Amino acid sequence: MRRLGVNIDHIATLRNARGELHPDPIFAAKFVKKAGADSITIHLREDRRHIKDNDAKKICSLKKILVNLEISTNSKMINKALKIKPNYICLVPENRKEVTTEGGLDLDKNKNKNKNIILKFKKKKIRTSLFINPSINDIKTSYKLGSDCVEIHTGRLSRLVKLKKNYSKELNRIKKCSIIAKKIGLEVHAGHGLDYKTTELLSRFKEIEEFNIGHYLIGESVFFGLSKVIKKFKKIIK
Ligand code: PXP
16 A cells, blocks of 8 residues: 655744744644544654754654654754654755755765764664655665665655646656656655656656655645635634
């Protein structure tokens, strides 16, 4: 069965906008699991713009909820993650000025450092994934570094689909990478910018075992939840 990981960073963004407690990402993690998600994804960024240390600690300690923690390869973040002990780790590139993770890791740099990081997580029995661009070279490097999984960055595909541009080359690139990754023994995940259409397109590739979706899913949930909440307020004030 294909798995859906739900990224709840944007719930923390909404909470932080008020600097108070609502909406609570810990409640969100439980709610999302109850609603059928297979795992929860949170990104503990170096700038802590959404998920905070305490959120990550609490969410990772929830029982029966599989947590995929995204972090950069900064040594402080690695040590923190080793202490928090999530079920899964996804290493991502980070750039302070970006609005969101803009591309995959540059795997040609810091090979030994990355290999050691993966080894540290393996020793703690934490499944490790590398967030990469759809590139055969990066797939092969991920395997050589000892990663369990790769998460293919689908941002370019998503942008092309949204702009109604020709996306067939990019879709084909992802397909090829997924086939090769699976063949050499890597588990294949996909994520970034996914909406209904891109998820449907990528679901045709049986090699992709996990989808990690955040922004669009949370955005859609606002519309699906609005009428219920409005009715509740109308009832209170009637
Ligand atoms: N996967 C990874 C590795 C990410 O960094 C992100 C964004 O934080 C996502 C998936 C989810 O992307 P989106 O919020 O665009 O669905």
